[in-house]
Amino acid sequence: MHMADALISPAVGGTMLAATAGIAAYSAKKVQNDMDESKIPLMGVMGAFVFAAQMINFSIPGTGSSGHLGGGMLLAILLGPYAAFLTMASILLIQALFFGDGGLLAYGCNVFNLGFYTCFVAYPLIYKKLVRKGVNPRSIFVGSMVSSMVGLQLGAFSVVVQTLLSGKTELPFVQFLLLMQPIHLAIGVIEGLATAAIVTFIWRARPEILERAAFGESLGGVPIKKVLTGLVVAVVIVGGLLSWFASTNPDGLEWSIERVTGTTELETPDGIHKIFSEIQSKTAFLPDYGFKTDQDDVQNQPAVEDEEAWPSVDAGTSVSGIVGGAMTLVLAAFMGWIINILKKKRGKAVA
Amino acid sequence: MDYKHLKEKEGQSRCLTGLLFNILPLGMVCMSNIINSLYNIRLLDDLARKKTFIHSIHPLIKLLTTIVYVVVLASFERHEVSALLPFVFYPVFILSFAEIPVVPILKRVLLVEPLIIGIGILNPLFDNYIVMFGDIVISRGWLTFLSIFIKCSLAVTVSILLVATTGMDRLAIALRILKIPRILVLQLLLTYRYIWLLIEEALRMMQAYSLRAPGRKGVKINDLGSFLGQMLLRAFDRAQRIYQAMSLRGFTGEYNAADVSKIRFRDFVYFAAWSLFFIIARIYDIAVLIGTLFTGVGR
Numbered sequence: 152m153h154m155a156d157a158l159i160s161p162a163v164g165g166t167m168l169a170a171t172a173g174i175a176a177y178s179a180k181k182v183q184n185d186m187d188e189s190k191i192p193l194m195g196v197m198g199a200f201v202f203a204a205q206m207i208n209f210s211i212p213g214t215g216s217s218g219h220l221g222g223g224m225l226l227a228i229l230l231g232p233y234a235a236f237l238t239m240a241s242i243l244l245i246q247a248l249f250f251g252d253g254g255l256l257a258y259g260c261n262v263f264n265l266g267f268y269t270c271f272v273a274y275p276l277i278y279k280k281l282v283r284k285g286v287n288p289r290s291i292f293v294g295s296m297v298s299s300m301v302g303l304q305l306g307a308f309s310v311v312v313q314t315l316l317s318g319k320t321e322l323p324f325v326q327f328l329l330l331m332q333p334i335h336l337a338i339g340v341i342e343g344l345a346t347a348a349i350v351t352f353i354w355r356a357r358p359e360i361l362e363r364a365a366f367g368e369s370l371g372g373v374p375i376k377k378v379l380t381g382l383v384v385a386v387v388i389v390g391g392l393l394s395w396f397a398s399t400n401p402d403g404l405e406w407s408i409e410r411v412t413g414t415t416e417l418e419t420p421d422g423i424h425k426i427f428s429e430i431q432s433k434t435a436f437l438p439d440y441g442f443k444t445d446q447d448d449v450q451n452q453p454a455v456e457d458e459e460a461w462p463s464v465d466a467g468t469s470v471s472g473i474v475g476g477a478m479t480l481v482l483a484a485f486m487g488w489i490i491n492i493l494k495k496k497r498g499k500a501v502a
Numbered sequence: 503m504d505y506k507h508l509k510e511k512e513g514q515s516r517c518l519t520g521l522l523f524n525i526l527p528l529g530m531v532c533m534s535n536i537i538n539s540l541y542n543i544r545l546l547d548d549l550a551r552k553k554t555f556i557h558s559i560h561p562l563i564k565l566l567t568t569i570v571y572v573v574v575l576a577s578f579e580r581h582e583v584s585a586l587l588p589f590v591f592y593p594v595f596i597l598s599f600a601e602i603p604v605v606p607i608l609k610r611v612l613l614v615e616p617l618i619i620g621i622g623i624l625n626p627l628f629d630n631y632i633v634m635f636g637d638i639v640i641s642r643g644w645l646t647f648l649s650i651f652i653k654c655s656l657a658v659t660v661s662i663l664l665v666a667t668t669g670m671d672r673l674a675i676a677l678r679i680l681k682i683p684r685i686l687v688l689q690l691l692l693t694y695r696y697i698w699l700l701i702e703e704a705l706r707m708m709q710a711y712s713l714r715a716p717g718r719k720g721v722k723i724n725d726l727g728s729f730l731g732q733m734l735l736r737a738f739d740r741a742q743r744i745y746q747a748m749s750l751r752g753f754t755g756e757y758n759a760a761d762v763s764k765i766r767f768r769d770f771v772y773f774a775a776w777s778l779f780f781i782i783a784r785i786y787d788i789a790v791l792i793g794t795l796f797t798g799v800g801r
Contacts, residue, residue, distance in 0.1 A: 155617070155618055155654055155657070156575070156576055156653065156654065156657035156658075157618060157622075157651075157654035157657060158618075158621065159576055160576060160577065161573045161576050161577050164576060175682075175683065175686060176683055179683030179684075179685045180683075182685055189742075189745045191685065191688060191689065191692070191745075192692060192741045192745045192748060193738070193741040193742075194692070194693075195688075195691070195692020195693045195696060195744075196692070196693075196737050196738075196740055196744065197741070198689065198692070198696075198697075199693050199694075199695075199696035199699070199700040199701075199737070200734060200737040202539075202700065203697070203700040203703065203704035203733065204704070204730050204734075206701060206704050206705075206708075207704060207708060207729065207730065208721070209725075210719045210721070210722060210723065211723065217720040237685065237686050238689060238693070241686065241690035241694075242693065244690060245693065245697070247661060248664065249543060249546060249665055250542070250613075251610060251611060251614040251658035251661060251662055254658065254661060255568060255572050255657075256569070256573055256576050256657070318580060319576075319580045319646075319649075319650065320580065320622065320624075320625055320646060320650060321625045321628045321629040321643055322628060326628070344723065345726060345730070347727075348731070349727055349730045349731050352727035352728050352730075352731030352732075353731055353734060357735060357738075360738060473584070473793070474793040474796055474797050475584060475788075475789035475792040475793020475794065475795075475796070476583070476584045476587045476789040476793070478796060479587040479588050479789040480590060482591075482792075483588075483590040483594045484594065486591065486594060486595070486598070487594040487598040491598050494598070494599075
């Protein structure tokens with residue numbers, strides 16, 4: 152479910168980071184205005200609780216397999232949407248940094264996919280509506296189940312769309328969708344079961360916790376329109392800017408880098424810069440760079456060009472790529488080795 | 503639980519999770535997973551306390567350098583393989599200068615790999631357009647797969663290295679400088695602080711449960727509500743006690759960062775030098791340039 156840095160393009164990652172930052176800032180403001188500071192340690196401990204709860208595997212009846220809690224919906228029910236969104240954001244950051252689940256660039260996508268849909272769509276529009284008439288085990292069960300499933304379906308769909316827009320993998324849209332949605336339907340059922348079980352237990356043991364949470368949010372309510380409007384504005388602005396970069400040039404980042412380096416002293420007419428670029432234009436391993444000379448054709452019919460140009464890659468230069476790649480790795484390892492030796496020597500000298 | 507003891511257990515548990523996942527009762531595997539996570543957080547925490555050149559660089563600079571690295575890495579086209587390789591230099595540089603043990607970091611990266619392989623491995627199926635390297639014929643999907651695999655390994659490695667050389671507290675300072683809302687940073691630090699404690703609690707409960715239900719595959723779904731619910735109630739009560747303790751020590755909802763050191767000239771140099779390297783490596787395929795030098799093949 153976690154989106155990875157390897158599958159994402161800077162444009163998509165940047166847009167989602169901006170959207171997430173917007174929602175997080177809004178939630179932080181909401182939380183700071185609305186609630187007493189006693190909820191701050193509660194949010195922290197709940198974040199840690201979700202971590203610990205994810206470690207507990209439980210058996211799924213009739214299948215022989217096991218699952219664990221995701222925790223998004225549980226947080227929304229216990230803390231309210233704003234605090235839950237912030238808690239989810241910090242859980243995901245710790246997962247990205249310590250466990251490599253997701254990544255820094257994909258962080259925005261992950262918070263959005265796992266936090267936004269649960270806290271700001273499934274919780275207010277489904278769970279609260281279903282449970283409003285009366286809190287009892289039945290309504291908790293139905294509410295948790297439906298909202299968890301919808302939240303995860305939206306999240307999974309979002310993963311597919313983000314992957315597709317990034318274009319870092321070949322998976323066709325429909326196949327990827329058919330792979331992701333059913334898997335996440337199953338995960339959603341498990342999540343719903345677990346959430347319902349825990350919330351029901353809390354409702355029986357300490358109903359005041361749920362009441363307090365429900366009362367706490369009813370003060371502010373969820374102005375979903377405001378959140379959505381802000382979000383749409385952010386996405387349109389950032390996405391528009393970035394896609395303009397991407398569309399006017401085959402590669403926006405490269406283009407902007409060349410623009411930048413072009414105006415600095417780096418570009419001396421017969422410096423190493425130019426020599427390298429000449430060598431490079433002749434020896435490009437993969438065809439992207441080879442296209443640079445006939446860019447117009449690429450833009451007109453990229454797919455066809457791509458297919459045709461491929462076999463014409465000179466075998467000799469491909470060998471250079473492989474040899475060079477190996478050399479680069481050896482060089483990197485060598486550098487590490489030398490640094491280690493030097494460090495050890497210095498350590499001995501000091502001792 | 504002391505560090506050495508954990509390390510020993512970690513060795514055993516890796517074998518368990520790796521080889522016998524389906525054979526052993528899940529309760530045991532579950533417990534060894536918990537120990538793994540504990541060990542991992544503790545290890546990175548310990549590593550962050552070292553005092554090397556890398557550790558002394560301003561946290562904001564390290565965070566920004568890592569972000570530039572990941573963004574540049576992600577900007578590569580999907581078939582790109584050779585041009586990605588020079589990006590190995592950055593993690594190797596940090597591993598060596600910061601005296602970070604390689605094996606535990608690589609292990610952590612490997613644990614994430616199956617997920618990305620799962621998605622990446624489908625590429626050769628969907629794109630079997632043929633590419634030739636000399637005499638070797640492969641499907642282009644393999645290049646995409648390789649590209650994704652390398653990108654994933656590198657991105658995960660540098661994120662883990664960022665925490666291993668910075669630590670959560672100093673990272674929080676960097677986030678505050680970036681104007682991340684105070685409440686979010688505070689919440690992040692609290693979550694991080696209590697993960698250790700709550701995972702230990704989960705471990706104790708799991709141990710108690712498996713002793714009463716030997717041979718059971720994980721927690722029974724009927725027990726799940728009371729198991730996790732009890733854990734949750736304990737967490738709630740703990741939060742209450744923490745809040746009382748914090749209030750007695752004068753907590754008013756403010757987060758005061760400890761020593762915020764200034765960004766020095768050499769921090770700028772570090773950031774500028776690496777960014778320049780990343781950009782050059784993005785524009786020029788350094789691996790192919792080196793290859794051309796050695797094989798003398800050019801057109």
